[in-house]
Amino acid sequence: MMFLALVFYRVTALPEEFRPWIMANPLTFIIGQMREVLIWGRLPYWVGLGIYTLTAMVVAWVGYAWFQKTRTGFADVL
Numbered sequence: 455m456m457f458l459a460l461v462f463y464r465v466t467a468l469p470e471e472f473r474p475w476i477m478a479n480p481l482t483f484i485i486g487q488m489r490e491v492l493i494w495g496r497l498p499y500w501v502g503l504g505i506y507t508l509t510a511m512v513v514a515w516v517g518y519a520w521f522q523k524t525r526t527g528f529a530d531v532l
Contacts, residue, residue, distance in 0.1 A: 460485050480506075
């Protein structure tokens with residue numbers, strides 16, 4: 455996962471055809487923002503972080519709702 459999340463390289467180091475696949479990784483944005491703040495001393499992209507946070511909250515809520523709905527069958531499957 456670290457090699458697919460831009461921990462060791464920047465997105466500009468990749469060929470154009472691979473960039474959409476790398477940007478689909480949820481860790482890519484967070485690592486890029488961390489690099490901007492810690493290495494380059496720039497402010498984070500607050501709008502992007504807000505959208506990321508809202509999306510993460512929606513995904514967590516949908517996962518929780520799905521788990522609550524299918525809770526009785528989990529013991530049988532596991």
